[in-house]
Amino acid sequence: MALQERRDFWLFLSPWIIGFILFSFGPILASFAMSFTDYSIFKSPRWIGLGNYREMLVDDPLILKALWNTFFYTFLAVPLHTAASLAVALLLNKKVKGIPIWRTFFYLPCVVSGIAMGVLWRWIFNPEIGLANTILGPFLDILRLPHPQWLLDPVLAKPAYVLMNLWSLGGGMIIFLAGLQGVPEHLYEAADIDGAGRWAQFRHVTFPMITPVVFFQLTMGLIGSFQIFAQAYVMSGRGIDNSTLFYVYYLFEQAFRYFRMGYASAMAWVLFAGILAVTVLKFKLAKRWVYYEGAE
């Protein structure tokens, strides 16, 4: 029986294991090897040692631009997205009439694919016919202010992406809701007896109890934001003056526009190292502010 179970275990797991080895782990290893080569797919790779990494550091001014754009977006979008998700989750955690409808309403944008979202927001941000300026236009006209050019303005283009990112806060909201509902009721009762108001309850009970969820959201958000691609591909490409040249978009261009697979692989490994470093740092810092119930 034990043998049968073991066999079944490996058999049912095998599609995933085989799939992972063939389609994920294999290519991951291959990309590491490729990062030391000059490789265009069509011809045999040529070993160039650290040439690609050297070029990234010394010879490619667009790498810095892409990194700056990506960091700017990430460090604006992730905290805002997390805060907004938490705020909406707090509102939707109230026991009021029609709450399932509101929750569905806020979650709905999350089922829209990145590409569809890009197409939609490209229209919203169109300076002439887009929804954003159609709504803002009359107010700006009264104040005699110019209409924002959104994606066509190198200064506003990245904040426009941050705004778009807020639209899909439903995923974070659902996770925060689950976290909020896991906060024991007796803690609020105790706080109430101690005379804590709403803000004090949030600060001293709710937030500490959901810090693991906040940490999870920040970590996943950071990893996702560093890899922003689909929306950029659809909405603005490199953007005016390379203002929306995000790191993964540039990596894609190197791989599939210029067919520089070696260079693109090196970029991918640098990104991996960067995300890993930031994540490790976050885990180190997490000890100072994340509270795990039951942990010592």
Add this chain to the structure above:
Amino acid sequence: MKDFLRSSYLIPIAVLAVVAVAVATGGHRQLDEKGRPLVVWAHPPCPPPLMKIYNGIFDEFRRTHPDINLRVLHITGNYEDKIKVMVAGNVAPDTIFMYPNALAAWVELDALESLDTNLEADPNVRTSDYFTPMIDTFSYGGKVYGLPKDASAVIMEYNVDLFRRFDVQPPRPDWTWNDMLDAAAKLTRDTDGDGRTDLWGMTPYSWWIFVWQNGGRILSEDRSRCALLEPRAVEALEFWAALRYKHGVTPTLEAEADMGMHQMFIAQRVAMSFEIYPIVSVYRKTCEFEWDLAHVPAGPAGRCTEVRGSALAMSRQCRNKEAAFEFVRWLTAAPGMSRLLAVEMPSWKSLADSDAFVKMPGLPASKRVAVESMEYARLPLQHPLYNEIMDALNPALQKAQRGETTVRETLDHAVPQVNKILERHRARN
């Protein structure tokens, strides 16, 4: 192990293994079931009405060539990327569609078959049957890699009604840059009086045409460095950039993002448009005003324009070269192209000169301009790293076009980048 072999898992595993082997060893066959050579043509994405015409052409080919089995592979999305992936996967189609700027990269990737041997062996075709700039555009390193299908060069389309309404003299064959600028300035207007320009004189066109027209070059003769910092190139680019930032005769970025240049011409928001010939078939159907064709104005160093168009090429992995060449030859010559005259100008000279094309109803009065432009059309930049070079130059020059920097400043920054790209290419080869 014996238990495992006897178990009921064996059959599905065996089926999976057979499928995997079939997939791994599959690919295109050389002959069909009747023993006829197979020719796979990868057709680029095109709108349904045009596809209908092409289907008629393919049917005609099959009817007249019963000994060849033509299979059409409809490619959707990004044609070039998909074909490159097929080439890399060793399942390339036999015949492929080729754009001018892509040719050098394809040749360097060793993905194309030279047509020279077939051209020498086939008495039905000579390179002189095609417009010379078109054949040159699809040749590289002294070898012909594609037979040109449609011939195009950048030409001017202008709104006769608007010229008449604002009392502007229509373009003449001897027009220069300044004549064009004068006319564009007279046509640029705020027609509804809201304080914002809503009619522009002209659409912008490729900056390198201005460089050539002023005697400049994109790359040096030996292609070892970018030549845009040379005085003639800088002067030309300053004129080009000023059309937008100084004279304001070309639409703003916002207006462009709103409609696109073709739509702006159709909506009468721009008076002169600079496009390639296939746009004629669009304007014929959509423009509700009188319009005509004209030559691109000449620059200080003379007249020139840029060759565009497309060709049919054979992939290196082609299995039936003779049959594939026959398809390429047939489609680009009179039998194939005669069905496309309503939408494209043929590269096959005798067909372009024929009454069937020139006297086709519905064409603008100066329809000969398209054919005449072949006399002074110049080859586009052919370099295997074309995309990288243009990606380094275009955003920088657009910055100058917006007036955020001077042409000289932007080139001081962009030219060294291009030189590094060229240097990397040299080092690799």
